[in-house]
Amino acid sequence: MRKTILGKVALTLLTALAICASASVASAAGVVKGSVVKLTNPSFPLGAGGNGEFSVDVKESGVFDDVIDFHTFCIEKGQSFVPGTELDVVDLSKSTIGLAPAPVLTKKVAWLFIEYTRVRAGLVGAIANFYRMDSAANMNADADALQNAIWHYTAPSQTALTPGNKYATLLTIYDSAVNLLVEGTNDIGGVSIMQMKTGGAWSGPGAGLGDYIGGTNRQDQLYADLDRIPPPSSVPEPASIAMWLSVAVGGMVARRRRIAQAC
Numbered sequence: 001m002r003k004t005i006l007g008k009v010a011l012t013l014l015t016a017l018a019i020c021a022s023a024s025v026a027s028a029a030g031v032v033k034g035s036v037v038k039l040t041n042p043s044f045p046l047g048a049g050g051n052g053e054f055s056v057d058v059k060e061s062g063v064f065d066d067v068i069d070f071h072t073f074c075i076e077k078g079q080s081f082v083p084g085t086e087l088d089v090v091d092l093s094k095s096t097i098g099l100a101p102a103p104v105l106t107k108k109v110a111w112l113f114i115e116y117t118r119v120r121a122g123l124v125g126a127i128a129n130f131y132r133m134d135s136a137a138n139m140n141a142d143a144d145a146l147q148n149a150i151w152h153y154t155a156p157s158q159t160a161l162t163p164g165n166k167y168a169t170l171l172t173i174y175d176s177a178v179n180l181l182v183e184g185t186n187d188i189g190g191v192s193i194m195q196m197k198t199g200g201a202w203s204g205p206g207a208g209l210g211d212y213i214g215g216t217n218r219q220d221q222l223y224a225d226l227d228r229i230p231p232p233s234s235v236p237e238p239a240s241i242a243m244w245l246s247v248a249v250g251g252m253v254a255r256r257r258r259i260a261q262a263c
Helices: 002-018 107-121 136-152 165-173 175-179 238-249
Strands: 036-040 053-058 070-073 086-093 191-202 212-224
Touching: 053 136, 070 107, 070 136, 086 212, 107 136, 107 165, 107 175, 107 191, 107 212, 136 165, 165 175
Parallel strands: none
Antiparallel strands: 036 053, 036 086, 053 070, 070 212, 086 191, 191 212
């Protein structure tokens, strides 16, 4: 009887974690070197506030359509910008600009951002409860924890803050999927760093064709190419799911990080 009950519990946990997100895929505008973007604090559901996440509108045909193309997180601390300012994407790479030593993208950060993107873009295969948007409190907590995890798992780590039990444990559970990510010249698993400046100019004949001259280093944030991210990560064993839930449900004290003007 005890084995049967445990089996049912494991099946329930497996079902809960394997639920797919909506099949409707967001048609995010692509970003390339020379793109112009505008970052704003996102409109969270139920009145939640921004604690790490930014909304991105990509300028197309010379205009912003005020439609959110995708969402992102800071890859580094200490660079400020005014939300709504036009920012020029000067490069897509695995390292940042403006800080020394430069923070570098890692497979752990890439995997976290891929799974977050699945949730935010409504992709099939998203891990249930990876990034909760059912209440202001839950979304703020996950935004705090995910931002800290991104900072923590860059190389070198930019913060002594812990990444939070939730994301640290998920990285352990999905370790094989993390290690399978393919590392390219400028990205890992389709994830790269948008290096952005403002106030400068291109030296080449067209945007993105030459070197970027002048301007101010303002921000470096993550970008996921939806056409290149890998298939959904395999669902782990029920025992691992139970371990994750026991840790996550135990509570996570996230440092509230109010983002108004800067990372």
